[in-house]
Amino acid sequence: MAELNVGDRVKVLDKPGWPDGGYKLANWEGRISAVINDPAGYVLMKADKTGYNMMFHEKELEKIG
Numbered sequence: 414m415a416e417l418n419v420g421d422r423v424k425v426l427d428k429p430g431w432p433d434g435g436y437k438l439a440n441w442e443g444r445i446s447a448v449i450n451d452p453a454g455y456v457l458m459k460a461d462k463t464g465y466n467m468m469f470h471e472k473e474l475e476k477i478g
Contacts, residue, residue, distance in 0.1 A: 422478040
């Protein structure tokens with residue numbers, strides 16, 4: 414599993430086969446604002462597009478910088 418830390422820049426990965434025109438959050442970018450310990454493997458990403466914190470599993474994100 415990727416090791417993401419607060420401050421890392423990330424991009425949301427696509428989910429092939431997502432219904433109704435595809436996964437709308439694919440390729441959104443943001444910065445990790447918190448690493449969640451329970452449940453393990455989840456992080457909060459502050460999305461550039463909205464400014465909101467959104468929870469994702471680390472497997473759904475790609476570190477970009």
